[in-house]
Amino acid sequence: MTFAPVFRRTSLLLLAAALAVGPRLASAQLPTLGDSTDMSVGAERKLGERIARELYRDPDYIDDAVLAEYVQNLWQPLLAAARARGELTSELDERFAWQVLLGKDRSINAFALPGGWLGLHLGLVSATTSRDELASVLAHELSHVTQRHIARLVTQEKRQAPWVIGAMILGALAASKSADAGNAVVAGSQALAVQNQLNFSRDMEREADRIGYSIMTQAGFEPQGFVTMFDKLQQASRLNDNGAFPYLRTHPMTTERMADMQSRQQLAGRAPAERAADLEHALMAARARVLTNAGVDAQRGLLREAGGLPADAPRVRQAGVLYAATLAAARLRDAPQADRLLQRLTPLLADNAKANRLARLLAGELALLAGDAQKAAVAVDPGAGGRPELLLSAQARIRSGGPAEAAQRLQTWVALHPRDATAWQLLSTAYGAQGQALRAVRAEAEAQVAWLDYSAAMDRFKAAQELARRGGAAGDHIEASIVDTRARQVESLLREQALER
Structure with missing residues (x-):
């Protein structure tokens, strides 16, 4: 499956993930909580990284520091609540990414990927009227990951493979006597497989609603946000979703989901309210x-x-x-x-x-x-502790002749946040402005690592090694040693990818 533009085709991403692991088959019902899965946690993480790597490359991907920080301020309490409830196990917490990627797509959509990656369209953010509505979406998608829905789906599909293959063989045998009979058997088996798949997906959505609701309320958000968000989804889909044939869709009817959330509020004794x-x-x-x-x-x-x-x-x-x-x-x-x-x-x-x-x-x-970098530098306080202030101040100081101060602050930041590709890019620019070529190239490489593009990262690390060999390190032997170590680590990651392919 092609992924570009990925953020505009997110309704197919979960299907793509399933196709990457097993055949497109069906299951009759959702496994109950605690059912085993054939996909290991490590395999699920790698599958998520393969898709996330394409998301980073997509033109719709955006790292807006202000919006990203706001989403994180909602996301972190939800993760904490999932841990407290036992939905997020220590193994998943440690090994999954738990990152939210933003896309500039105008559609009202969000999606979960294996391995703890989430995608959030800015069209959805612009459509919400409260933090509770946005938190309800994040909680729902978080629950898809904590319940390992994709891994469970793949397991169920594999178990059904002999049944579907058998149906195709029966169709071929029937066709030897009657073409119409053979077509009927094949069509019937395919229709049943599709219907079972839709039932499975709807059950996953219901489970994500139920668990997401509990996580959201425990995190301190107003549960009415779930109801009002469903209302917005219904309005957004009104032109192409009239409510007919609800069992031929992958999600339960929006009205059904709204009623379920309202019932949960009543059972909990919480009167509908908005902030x-x-x-x-x-x-x-x-x-x-x-x-x-x-x-x-x-x-x-x-x-x-x-x-x-x-x-x-x-x-x-x-x-x-x-x-x-x-x-x-x-x-x-x-x-x-x-x-x-x-x-x-x-x-x-x-x-x-x-x-x-x-x-x-x-x-x-x-x-x-x-173009007034000096004014921009004065407008924000880089010591405020926020990522938006740090990045904006760094850009302003690099342009206004203060790259050394910008580099110092950025270096401290990436030591604590090594997966911040944007900060690494700015750090590379700051080093370059000071004539520190080796450090600039290494920072470029680290940005590529953060974007999961290990091949591009390896190219930059090799360029840094060549620069050091030619004497371009200017006596910076410690940095040259770091480059060699990181190059070996990235080379190992590349070998792992080759084995996967």
Whole structure:
């Protein structure tokens, strides 16, 4: 199966994962919790990495530090709740990746991959109105992974292989006497296989709903977010899903899932309730909206929306519209318009610490997009501890003549977060600006490792070794030794990949 553009074909990713391991067969019912699986944890992790490697290469993949941090702030409490409930075992916790990758696709979608990888479309983020709605999606997808649905699916498919092959043989025998009879047997066996597969998938969705609901509530999120998110999904699919033939779909009917979540709330004695309007989430949904509509006409449409914004509109709506328009103006290189919109936005956020921080980050981003690196460096505090401040400040200081300070902070960060490819890239740029060629090339290699592209990483490590041999290390023997060690480690990973193929 081709993966490009991967984020636009996520409805097929789980199928692709199954096809990569076993034949496309069927199972009659979902195994109960605790049933064994033929796929080891290590094999599942490797399968997930194979798909994640393609996601990193896809043009829709985006590492937006602000949005990624917001999603992580929802994701980590869900992981902690899954651990506390025993859904996330110590083995899976240690060996799976547990990473969420963002895609610029406008569709309302998210998906789970084997090995603890999740994909989240920014179209879904922009469609949500509360952090609870977004958390409900993440909890649902997390449950697909903790219950190892793909591994269990593959196991069931393998067990059914003789039955399906037998049906095909019977069809061939019948065809020797009557072509119509043979076709009927084959068609009947295929139809039954497809129907069983759909039943299996619907059962997986129900299980992910049930466990995801428990994880979400234990993590402190409002369960009403599950219900309202289902309502949004139903509205989004209304044009191509009229509710007919619900048993010929891979998911249960949305109305059925909404009713189930409402029943769980009633049994738990929790009255349906929604949080007060959340400024931080409104800004993040607005940011996602801008990043999924990269065209000039779409950006100008956001500016027109801000121009027609009623003065008496709710504060959350005003904040979201103005944030989106400010960022759109900056991306259109209209600095004066962006500054005017930011001045309208800032007073709305003054009494909210999280939202006010996002406004400061936006101000730094505007300055950087306008080419004023010095202003951008002043706008953000790199010592605040957040990844967005670190990356934005590093870009600003590299451009304004302070690469040494940027490199120092980035080096500390990647020591603690070695899978942060964007930070490694910036570190490479900072080293290059100081004339430290060996360190710059090694940082490029580490970025490729973080993206799981071991072949490209090996090329860069070899380039670094050649540079060191030619004397380009400038006496940096420790760095040259690190390069040699990392090259051997990556070469081992490449051999493993070759054996898998």
